[in-house]
Amino acid sequence: MYSLNVRDHIMIAHSFQGEIFGPAQRMHGATYIVDACFQRGELDDDGLVVDIGLASETLKAVLAEFNFRNLDELAEFRGSNTTTEFMARTIFDRMALAINAGRLGKGALGLVRLKITLHESHVAWASYEGVL
Amino acid sequence: MYSLNVRDHIMIAHSFQGEIFGPAQRMHGATYIVDACFQRGELDDDGLVVDIGLASETLKAVLAEFNFRNLDELAEFRGSNTTTEFMARTIFDRMALAINAGRLGKGALGLVRLKITLHESHVAWASYEGVL
Amino acid sequence: MYSLNVRDHIMIAHSFQGEIFGPAQRMHGATYIVDACFQRGELDDDGLVVDIGLASETLKAVLAEFNFRNLDELAEFRGSNTTTEFMARTIFDRMALAINAGRLGKGALGLVRLKITLHESHVAWASYEGVL
Amino acid sequence: MYSLNVRDHIMIAHSFQGEIFGPAQRMHGATYIVDACFQRGELDDDGLVVDIGLASETLKAVLAEFNFRNLDELAEFRGSNTTTEFMARTIFDRMALAINAGRLGKGALGLVRLKITLHESHVAWASYEGVL
Amino acid sequence: MYSLNVRDHIMIAHSFQGEIFGPAQRMHGATYIVDACFQRGELDDDGLVVDIGLASETLKAVLAEFNFRNLDELAEFRGSNTTTEFMARTIFDRMALAINAGRLGKGALGLVRLKITLHESHVAWASYEGVL
Amino acid sequence: MYSLNVRDHIMIAHSFQGEIFGPAQRMHGATYIVDACFQRGELDDDGLVVDIGLASETLKAVLAEFNFRNLDELAEFRGSNTTTEFMARTIFDRMALAINAGRLGKGALGLVRLKITLHESHVAWASYEGVL
Numbered sequence: 001m002y003s004l005n006v007r008d009h010i011m012i013a014h015s016f017q018g019e020i021f022g023p024a025q026r027m028h029g030a031t032y033i034v035d036a037c038f039q040r041g042e043l044d045d046d047g048l049v050v051d052i053g054l055a056s057e058t059l060k061a062v063l064a065e066f067n068f069r070n071l072d073e074l075a076e077f078r079g080s081n082t083t084t085e086f087m088a089r090t091i092f093d094r095m096a097l098a099i100n101a102g103r104l105g106k107g108a109l110g111l112v113r114l115k116i117t118l119h120e121s122h123v124a125w126a127s128y129e130g131v132l
Numbered sequence: 133m134y135s136l137n138v139r140d141h142i143m144i145a146h147s148f149q150g151e152i153f154g155p156a157q158r159m160h161g162a163t164y165i166v167d168a169c170f171q172r173g174e175l176d177d178d179g180l181v182v183d184i185g186l187a188s189e190t191l192k193a194v195l196a197e198f199n200f201r202n203l204d205e206l207a208e209f210r211g212s213n214t215t216t217e218f219m220a221r222t223i224f225d226r227m228a229l230a231i232n233a234g235r236l237g238k239g240a241l242g243l244v245r246l247k248i249t250l251h252e253s254h255v256a257w258a259s260y261e262g263v264l
Numbered sequence: 265m266y267s268l269n270v271r272d273h274i275m276i277a278h279s280f281q282g283e284i285f286g287p288a289q290r291m292h293g294a295t296y297i298v299d300a301c302f303q304r305g306e307l308d309d310d311g312l313v314v315d316i317g318l319a320s321e322t323l324k325a326v327l328a329e330f331n332f333r334n335l336d337e338l339a340e341f342r343g344s345n346t347t348t349e350f351m352a353r354t355i356f357d358r359m360a361l362a363i364n365a366g367r368l369g370k371g372a373l374g375l376v377r378l379k380i381t382l383h384e385s386h387v388a389w390a391s392y393e394g395v396l
Numbered sequence: 397m398y399s400l401n402v403r404d405h406i407m408i409a410h411s412f413q414g415e416i417f418g419p420a421q422r423m424h425g426a427t428y429i430v431d432a433c434f435q436r437g438e439l440d441d442d443g444l445v446v447d448i449g450l451a452s453e454t455l456k457a458v459l460a461e462f463n464f465r466n467l468d469e470l471a472e473f474r475g476s477n478t479t480t481e482f483m484a485r486t487i488f489d490r491m492a493l494a495i496n497a498g499r500l501g502k503g504a505l506g507l508v509r510l511k512i513t514l515h516e517s518h519v520a521w522a523s524y525e526g527v528l
Numbered sequence: 529m530y531s532l533n534v535r536d537h538i539m540i541a542h543s544f545q546g547e548i549f550g551p552a553q554r555m556h557g558a559t560y561i562v563d564a565c566f567q568r569g570e571l572d573d574d575g576l577v578v579d580i581g582l583a584s585e586t587l588k589a590v591l592a593e594f595n596f597r598n599l600d601e602l603a604e605f606r607g608s609n610t611t612t613e614f615m616a617r618t619i620f621d622r623m624a625l626a627i628n629a630g631r632l633g634k635g636a637l638g639l640v641r642l643k644i645t646l647h648e649s650h651v652a653w654a655s656y657e658g659v660l
Numbered sequence: 661m662y663s664l665n666v667r668d669h670i671m672i673a674h675s676f677q678g679e680i681f682g683p684a685q686r687m688h689g690a691t692y693i694v695d696a697c698f699q700r701g702e703l704d705d706d707g708l709v710v711d712i713g714l715a716s717e718t719l720k721a722v723l724a725e726f727n728f729r730n731l732d733e734l735a736e737f738r739g740s741n742t743t744t745e746f747m748a749r750t751i752f753d754r755m756a757l758a759i760n761a762g763r764l765g766k767g768a769l770g771l772v773r774l775k776i777t778l779h780e781s782h783v784a785w786a787s788y789e790g791v792l
Contacts, residue, residue: 001524002481002485002522002523003481003522004480004520005523008519043481043482043485046416046417046477047476047479047482048416048479048481049481049522051416052520056520
């Protein structure tokens with residue numbers, strides 16, 4: 001299995017609902033360093049997992065929706081705790097849509113798996129991985 | 133598959149038995165930077181892989197048993213070489229016990245896999261991964 | 265010159281005033297990975313720059329005031345943009361006070377310089393360094 | 397599953413064929429930080445995934461063939477784009493041969509999987525993983 | 529003293545003249561991860577060392593001249609070995625010109641020092657630091 | 661001012677004397693990731709701060725004396741606590757001697773400063789810097 005990983009980041013504010021979150025129930029924020037890992041069994045005709053330029057641009061475009069935002073104010077997250085693992089899944093879903101819509105190029109239709117990892121600090125990170 | 137990773141570290145002394153270990157047969161030591169990666173298919177009711185506070189505390193408690201110790205002096209390791217990969221398995225077993233005993237909370241009973249990685253330097257690391 | 269560095273982190277929300285800040289004028293947030301670098305010409309009687317346990321605890325205590333907070337709501341920051349470089353200075357001032365108040369031990373009174381660095385992402389960080 | 401990872405690096409020049417590569421069609425280069433991750437179900441008789449000394453030496457020997465080279469001039473790569481993912485596979489194949497030839501010791505014959513990762517920058521990396 | 533650091537990277541090919549360079553006399557290449565560290569005594573009126581957006585864009589523009597290039601083919605480097613330390617100085621000089629020309633904004637005219645660091649691998653890096 | 665940095669590591673055991681060290685009074689150990697940073701005002705005739713090959717070899721030779729050792733057993737450290745900052749100074753002194761003895765080449769006689777940093781974990785490091 002081949003994989004290619006690109007990295008970008010976002011800076012967001014949010015708060016959590018539920019006693020389990022302790023002080024994180026207060027409005028706070030995070031820098032998420034985001035890794036998108038594209039996977040496939042064989043390389044495409046150009047010897048690539050995916051066009052790294054398109055992959056980086058698309059990741060940036062997906063993240064732009066959340067960058068410099070208070071996630072509590074976004075309608076789609078109403079009723080959800082935007083934990084690191086939840087946001088990993090959210091970004092996975094958007095990237096999967098972008099791949100299937102051909103935004104990463106025709107070669108990218110051969111991708112079989114995707115893993116999104118969000119690093120919230122030097123001592124904690126979370127990810128979601130699934131088939132495409 | 134979702135995962136959440138937390139990081140801590142220990143500083144230990146030990147020595148190895150067997151010619152294959154060369155100069156590492158002498159008493160020496162290591163800083164192990166330890167990553168515990170918790171995995172599950174779906175998030176729990178709070179939108180979490182695991183309570184990150186409990187996960188960090190439990191990892192610290194498991195590691196405390198070995199921190200600032202000469203592993204050669206611990207009865208349980210008699211007859212074993214406490215290599216990085218061996219210690220990854222040892223810490224895996226203790227964390228698995230802690231999870232099953234409910235020390236990471238009721239939500240953590242939904243975890244399905246665990247991976248423990250020990251970084252012994254910037255150029256070498258080892259891990260053990262298994263089902264829970 | 266000797267130095268000793270310890271690392272911790274905080275997760276905060278804030279917003280900036282001024283067109284120069286572009287989208288960062290919106291409520292957003294950051295993980296700041298914080299390095300405190302203590303400096304002196306000669307080691308103390310224990311062969312130390314500073315007691316690393318006290319240094320780490322004091323850094324954590326200083327940071328606790330800001331951790332999981334919306335900095336816009338703190339009275340002391342009214343009228344200021346809590347940029348990364350501004351926060352580096354803020355944390356420098358508090359650590360300097362703690363050192364001079366003896367909270368890092370008597371040996372720490374021999375410290376001559378302090379540098380505080382805040383990493384806001386894998387591609388940007390800021391610091392403030394001064395004499396004690 | 398146990399794994400052990402060792403790291404080394406090479407510095408190479410190359411150019412790519414195909415409009416999809418944009419400016420990377422020009423002669424340029426890369427530092428590849430290379431991770432070799434050896435995997436197996438059970439440890440060998442010495443409590444090891446693999447002899448870390450032999451693993452490191454063999455990785456260095458495999459990489460030496462490419463280090464300080466213009467990959468465009470190597471006959472075996474004629475007609476191929478030596479992308480990061482392509483080079484991950486190339487190094488995988490050579491390490492697999494070395495393992496099967498016994499160059500990592502008899503214990504290494506128990507290895508079941510290998511993953512080679514090449515980091516081309518702090519924001520991009522690629523890998524190839526397969527059975528041995 | 530305040531500082532702000534931004535990071536980017538380039539991928540270049542080159543070769544060196546002189547026996548001291550051994551195998552690096554052959555055409556090879558490098559990924560340079562480039563840190564630009566801007567320094568000043570007091571923050572500007574916006575509470576900034578420098579506008580981080582302009583700083584990042586200008587660094588990218590300065591690096592674009594070298595990115596995906598064979599440095600041996602650039603007229604300005606004829607007769608020079610484009611070592612990592614030499615390139616740190618080259619990029620320093622261009623950034624200093626850009627600052628003095630006002631490309632980082634009027635606030636940036638208050639900068640007093642600049643340090644450029646080029647990481648050529650995980651085990652080697654070089655820098656040039658000077659007054660502005 | 662130019663600088664060049666090379667990195668290596670050692671794995672040692674030791675124990676500390678004095679109540680201030682708490683559990684670190686027990687036999688334990690550390691991986692020290694060691695950075696040697698060579699500094700000078702102008703490059704030598706080859707466009708170098710120092711021959712990176714000789715610098716790396718000499719650092720490895722200096723570290724070999726301590727690698728895979730119990731520092732408590734070395735006669736030269738009798739009566740000293742081999743703290744991270746103490747070891748930074750010890751390695752500084754040996755590297756300075758090696759430079760002055762010409763082991764890093766004639767060009768290296770132009771070096772004016774040296775900084776040795778020892779990383780004991782991902783959250784703590786110490787250094788010693790001085791003139792040559």
